Amino acid sequence: MTFAKKALILGTLAALGTGATASAQNTLNGAGATFPAPFYQRAFADLASKGVQVNYQSVGSGAGVRQFVAGTVDFGATDEPIKASEAAKVKRGVVQFPAVGGTIAVAFNKADCKGLKLSQKQVADIFLGSITSWDQLKCGKGKLTVAHRSDGSGTTFAFTSSLSAFSPAWKGKVGAGKSVNWPVGVGGKGNEGVSGILQNTPGSIGYINQAFVRGNIKAAAIQNKDGNFVLPNLKSGAAALNNIVLDGNLAGEDFNPAGAGSYPISTLTWI
Template sequence: MTFAKKALILGAASAVTAGLAVPVIAQSSSISGAGATFPAPAYQRWAVEFAKETKKQVNYQSVGSGAGVRQFHAGSVDFGATDEELQEKKGEFTAGAAGKRGALQIPMMGGTVTPAYNNPGCKNLKLTQAQVADIFLGKIKTWDQLKCGKGPITVAHRSDGSGTTYVFTNSLSCFSPEWKSKVGTGKAVKWPVGVGGKGNEGVAGLIQNTPGSIGYLNQAFVKGKITPAAVQNKAGKFVLANDVTGAAALNSVKLDARLGGEDCNPAGANSFPIASFTWVLAYKTGNGAKTDTIKQFFLWGLSPKGQAIAKQLDYVPLTGAVLARARAEVAKIGK
């Protein structure tokens, strides 16, 4: 798919989900969700195609995983979305509305988080895991140090609470003891260096408009002047993020009873080392007249058509046992 076609599709999705020129429909046929920016292009494209087929409306607000979980706990949305699994030990399955109505966590697709840059003087950048950490620690300050181009490096990172940040910093904590001790893992961290942008969209905008910059993005946002860097994996191979290397990584992740699971540095010669599932959060009860629409939308996303769209937009589609478990979890959503 060309960038122009992707832009047209995502633009159409944004228009539809923003409520522009949408006919009035029954409340039971209209649902709203909010959360991760990571999967937003897929959810918004799904909403467009789902509406065409069913005449039912899905409004997805790309506000970041942190805000999505908060809205889910507040009960202000029909579903939430996050790139960081909910934590039992933090009480995230029992907080607020989730505790009253029951919480389900359903993987919808996978994705990679890749270092990405804008430097015409640097072609085919290859980074060791230590180098990735040192760039974001501010220890590597110039492109000369990477032996790829010239001039200072501008680091771009997220300014909002973000599952993408959680996935990225979780891997950096595995890559670098210094990162783990000084910065650590989280949806929001105290960055040693750099400028912040809101959402994957904001970071992509910073990189796009700043020659000499490098940041981290979900693979689906790497386009235009933005180039992905190859990263050395646990097996010592330099690999680029794509659906094949992402699938190799995610296939090594074991999901628990709540369908949560992660690996900060997955094994395998073809694995991209920074990869994660992304989940929707649903209520087991209290969905009322919207129950069927919620279940129908999730199952549509988990259908061959929905997963093919995810792959088309540079996500990693679910397969095999994970896909079967996700569909079985959707069946638990009740009125």
């Protein structure tokens, strides 16, 4: 089985359980990314049956790294690898590893829009505010409402990094980061907050972890580097993540991966 598929399915959370047992510690406290939170919550529930209690606060990658650096949690979770400048502040030392991977869906709530397909340029133009109506996408009618993250977010870092790879206009006007100056849209805290906006706002579109695509929220098929329109799922995410080469610090990213079946907005997330 490839590394990417292992990351998508299993993660490496057993390492946390081993560390806790070795230090005779019954409880671990962590905080960070909302992107992998559904997976972590289930995995940590399984660890509880083995006598290890893990308390995880889904507060966003930026807050998770800050809490880890400050020493208020045992581990931080982030969708962007920890920076050398941040790691240098941690006197107790830092070990990071990619725990799980997944896809970031361009998700929407539009009952009369079936099978939405978006080019990379269209995705960037939506978040630049150049596309303002569903008529322009030829998928229903009416005003288009953009939803984005309001907090410092590794999901935002990965998403805006992909937009920068997709569009010179986005790269020049907005760029990539955990927080950016959004040209348009309504902000929500965490993947949960953006998902809530989408659920409650017909005609809205935003970006969320694939795990939050449910109910009246649907995912668009995005055109990849090879020209194919691909939906976010396990297979397309694994195809994309297999293109990522990790460095000596187990960090690595590819924000527009090649491959006929690759979903173009895919990311690893680290502990």
